[in-house]
Amino acid sequence: MARSISRRSFLKAGAAVAATSVLAGCQPGLRRWVTLEPYVVAPEEQPDGIPTWYASVCRGCPAGCGIMARVMNGRAVKIEGNPEHPLNAGKLCANGQAGLQILYNPDRLDAPLLTAKRGSREFARLPWDSALSTLAAKVKDAGSAVAIVLGPTTSGHLVDLFQRLAKALGAPAPLVFDARSSWSGTAALSAANQALWGQGALSAYDLGGSDVIYSFGADFLGAGLSPTRYGIEYGRFRSQPKGARGYLVQFEPHMSITAAKADQWVPIAPGTEGLVAQAIARIIADEGLGTSDRIARAAALAGEINLASAAQAAGVDVQQLRQLAQVFAEAQRPLAIPGNGQSGAAGVTAAQALNAIAGGAGMALQGNPPAPALVRAEPAGYGQVQHLIGQMGSGAVKALLTYGTNLAYELPAQAGFLDALDKVGFVATFSPFMDEMGANSDMVLAERTYLESWGYAVVAPDFGVAAVTSQQPVVQPLNDARSAGDVLLAMAKQIPSAAGAFTWSDEVAFLREVAGGLPAGAAGGTGADAQWARFLQHGGWWPASAPASQPTPPPSASAPISVAAPQYQGDATIYPFHLHVFASPLLGISGANLPWLQGSPDPLTSMCWQTWVAINPATARKLGVQKSDVVRVTTPYGELEAPVYAYPAVRPDTIAVPLGQGHTDLGRYAQGRGASPLALLGGDAGPDGEPAWATVRCQVTPTGRSVNMATFEWTPGVEQGFFNQGYPGE
Amino acid sequence: MELNTHKWTMVIDQDRCTGCSACVIACHAENNVPIVDENQVWRGRGMHWIRIERYWEPDGQYVKARLLPVLCQQCDSAPCEPVCPVFATYHSERQNLNVQVYNRCVGTRYCSNNDPYKVRYFNFFPPQWDEPLNQQLNPDVTVRSAGVMEKCSFCVQRIARAEQAALAEGRQLDPSEVVPACVQTCPPSALLFGDLNDPNSQIASVLAGSKGRQYRLLEDLGTQPSVYYLKGGETNVGA
């Protein structure tokens, strides 16, 4: 792409300075002339030195926020939230802001790669046409034995195309899964709503209008379902009319930023969120707290429970539970926000039941997409993943296609994914980076990043306003990578059985057809072309006026919900501690290759670039370790080594380790840095198909080594600085 | 035309701040702030024009976390200004900003010593962006060289752009046209920005309505910061 050199653009001056050293030779006189290199054909839409804004979608997480990319002289220099967008109203979270480093990441792939020996990490570059033919041949051979796994951030049209491919081949429908969706409890939440309301959809919570919120281990301000929107909601929650600021209670063994902002943080034992929720519901029923219909619903929904044992299991006293129950029952608009259900889906259901008991005000169930043709990546439960792994292991899967998910890294080693992978004949991965999945594939198809490609996202959870976010390239593709959509279309044409199902010339044609089904929205425009243009220009589709929020239907659940006490994995005598694995708000699970996210301090520990083991100072003293001493954390399933961060806001009997580091691939910023707690988790699902990752016990042994810990804070200063004077100067 | 003078001011509502750090990344993207590698962070050379400071307050067996976003306070009487021997940092009277002129800075680092908020960051090494990360750099902001001090500028480049647009149209700058990157992205709107010289601006009303919660960082030093903090509130229900 031809570069225009403008004075303001020091970058190109930089390039030119380099150039001049060459050019100086052929210039008269001694002065080195900087070269000025205008376009061959100037792009109409980008006047020199004037920023152009393109609306698109953020793929940092599945929420589907609208973004505006500021493009100057052909370069995307900044991402902002799309102010018109109903979901994020011009706001954006850290992950969204960091998107530019996905686009301009130095470790991007620029050509399809093929390896002779899977896992050898020795790849040969292919020309696209031969890559396509190879892929087509493999897929054709596999036929109905093709398995497809997608990430939750996959664009709707790709999900659609993959589904059509699977259908054409007679293969099982694509599976959507990644660790983030599991940690934000997407599948568990849908399941719970299915159980309670008969609608297997996500639900969103209007914090702004609520006075009491109980969050059962949901870090909705951090790496949750829709961080940006919940951030906005939290802002409204804290400044309500007449100075009311709501009351937030967080039940969680380790203080997340949500717990940090809560008015009351109840550090319960890991895996007991559900018990506490049920106990509260039960108390409401038994002690007749709140309005009569709440009591009635509570009586119907809350199964029998032994308060004393529940309280004891959770590590809170019954009196406190009573108080909490009373506060909840007597609140005007109470809300319960369920966690990720990694100790069993029943827990999530129990939490949701509290909303049902409260009357469901302030809770919105996800509606259907505004156009029938629109598709959304619905994350699957862990059970289905296990099933797939089983299939692979049994050799029933001949070809595996993955897009936008890094299963090789994001599943616990115990899940046996890699072993099962060996049984699969052919593995192809669509990815802009050489991640662990790619490294364990036969073929890696260099994918464009979301800022260079087309698509759409159905906003989920939508907060009562159904919306679709449009996705368009904001810059010229940086390299020869191709969008999966076009690759699929081209490939399918070479597969007789599928060719008929893929008639579109390219993905944009397909997109236009799909988006054509949208009714008139806020963007307006008459006629297909105008509508399409407005769709892209305004960053998506949403109703011209926000619909009145329809009340949540009364629960259709038949049986009362009762949560089993958590079955901890590991012998308490050998493994004295609980293990709490969490996603840090900045790094999340997949951000390890973005320097901005790596290099910026975690808000609560100020750690950069590293994995840390959060241990309560009292416990650390008992173990004889202190900050930056390296410890070995061992569970029945595996072990890792990482430095200690003495974290005063974690239960003394709990060890917390963040996700996101410990990559063996994924480029220079991620590789060989820190450790991944996924190594500590078991592969088996709990009783009801959810991963049992919150109920693992562990043991901690000092290694005697210690490292330089990259904390941005000066820990001694914070500890012995101004002896608990709150903010300096306040 | 007599150009308006401004009193750019920021209000930080600690009750709303969730510590999500979106502001931190937004600032890095907008202002070409280099990322510092692990070892240098350990040495205490991390660079974030806006940072979220976390203080613990004892609370029974555990602690309460207090989140405090700290950026350059743009003081009316800034301690860092008079000590600079070359006017590399000085007070812009018309914008009422504390300005850092990178190309004038010789790197005595005196300003940082005398800066009670420690919001000035020094380029210990030539900043590095692996190709093609450098293509993201914002052309409106100078990339600092090694050996110069840098700090939050309230996104003065945005102010400049807006003012140039206004000048080109021969009108006064409307303060509501300007918003720094951190404020623009902050999901809970914990950060607010505006011109106090404009009586009916949003922040003017917010400040008027929150007298009880207001304080300014280390105000007792008499630095007269342009950043106002609103204390986190307490809700005690039942318990």
Add this chain to the structure above:
Amino acid sequence: MLEHELGHQPAWEQPLPQEPRTREQVEQFKEKKLLLDVREPGYMDDIVMRPAYTASPRLWIGFLLAGLGLVVLGATWLWQMVGGIGIYGIARPVMWSIYIVNFVYFIGIGHAGTFISAAFRAMKIQFRAPISRPAELLTVFGLTAAGLFPLIHLGRSWKAYFLIPYPNARQIWPSFHSPLVWDLMAISTYLSCSALFAYLSLLPDLAMARDRETRPGWRKRLYEITSLGFRGTQQEWHLHTVAMDVFTYAIIPVMFSVHTIVSWDFAMAIQPGWHSTVFGPYFVVGALFSGAAAVILILMIIRKYMHLEYFIRSEHMNGMAMFLLILSFTWAYFYFNDYLVPWYGQDPAEKVLSFQFARGPFPANVLWYLLLICNLALPWGLLWNRKWRTSPLVLTIVGISVNVGMYIERVLIITISLGVNQMPYDWGVYRLQLPEVLITTGAFCLVIFLFFLFSRFFPIIPVWEVKEGQEMHRLRQIGRAVVDTRVE
């Protein structure tokens, strides 16, 4: 050779008195007091000029090492400019450290030199005569080294000229609000004053060297040019004395102001541990203290290695040692003061600071106690009796210990204090790195090198002052007693 017996033959040819007790007293006097121990002409000239003409292999090795140190200094500085100043151990918030420590230290030792020579001259203190030149040289060379450091510590040394007020089209000047600019002014003033002062007092000796040099050649020319044709006429001596007096009285207030201004670099900042009104006098006394110790050290060294036992006698050691002891007392008072006031104020940050000094963490506490030993314990313990005061070994030990102590003191003030401020989240520590070690060594080498260089060309002892003194002093017999008298 008693005054009344004085005939027409010169002093050194006079026989000693016959009467035994008188004779004994006279001999004692001659042995004790330099100014009474008159020798035949050229005797002193030979001693002082010997190093200029004869060089032992030891000297050449010394030259080599010192020169090497200089090369290392330059190389390291270059490395720092190319690689970025990050190779130096500073961090946020400890933005200043060893380089500024060196700056203050060398200014400090530079201070005493001229002050001692000037003040002693003003107060007509007898034993000053042979001491004054080494002291003045120490000032000039010390300041030279000190002047390097503000440049070395800059993030962009090559832009240092921004600090110089020169008219330019950009319409910008240095900011005269900044203590650093005051520093620049003060130090350049002080350097030029002391350089002139030193040169002025060198003039007659240069003339002596010129007349002494018989062979034509570069040396002869060198002395010809540098001595500005000083012939020692009545007129010239008169002008010379006047000039010396002017400088003598001018330089004392300059010295006080300069080190006060240096202290303002710190006192003017709101940094806890710095922001204190006592810093001015505290720094001045500290400077004199370390400076006096440095002078003593130099004296001991040249006495031994340049064989100047004739010039530097017990009376000089005793005098200097007493001076040092008094300074040590004064410094102790100010030090106490400097900690009492913040402690009384109970400012949280400063509380933490003094806490650190007393109890750590390492290295603050170790350094602090080491400092007390070097600056108080040793001098007070060793200098209280005359016998020890006049022993070169003891004086060398004390000289070194006080210099170490005062160096540590600056390390504490700068690197430790900066680590503690009003924002506990942003405290930090300074971690020593190789470059500053190399550069500091280089700086000491620079001073040593300059001394070597000087000794190869010019007299290190002001012979003319000694002669002048000897001219003034006479022994006079009153009754049976023999007394030392001086004529003004």
Add this chain to the structure above:
Amino acid sequence: MRSVIRSPFFRRVFIAVVVTVLVLAAAAASYISRTQAAPQQPIPFPHALMVQAGVQCTFCHTTATESPSPGMPSVEKCMGCHKMIATTQPAIIQLAAYWQNKQPIQWARIYQLPRFVQFPHDVHVNAGLNCERCHGDVGHMTVTHQVNNMNMGWCLACHEQQPNAKQLMDCVICHH
């Protein structure tokens, strides 16, 4: 003293110093003069011809009035006219070659401000300054050369004159 100045040694030193100074001065002068030579452009571009043909500056430098940077015409733009006009000229044939191979032309830039200066063209043009005010009488230049060495003093000297511009002499206006 006088004897010293008279001494042959001193005289020799004096002469040596004088000679070296003179030599250095001469070298510097020649260097500077040679740096002032206009660069050789890949295609000889006579602004004069264009202007005499009635082409306005903003016809090629289109964004001068609306953008901080005036913009350089794309090869396409040049060809827009030169498909028809003066196609036989050697320079135009060169140009056509660039267009054929879709190659950008690497002009040597005449005016270059340091990277730490943010200069908006639009504001200045809209404030009523014509291009010649800064770029010299380009309309009569066959070989474009630098007229003003655009250093800070030069900017300020002009800003001091106008009352409006006088308000815009704050460092941060250009340095941020």
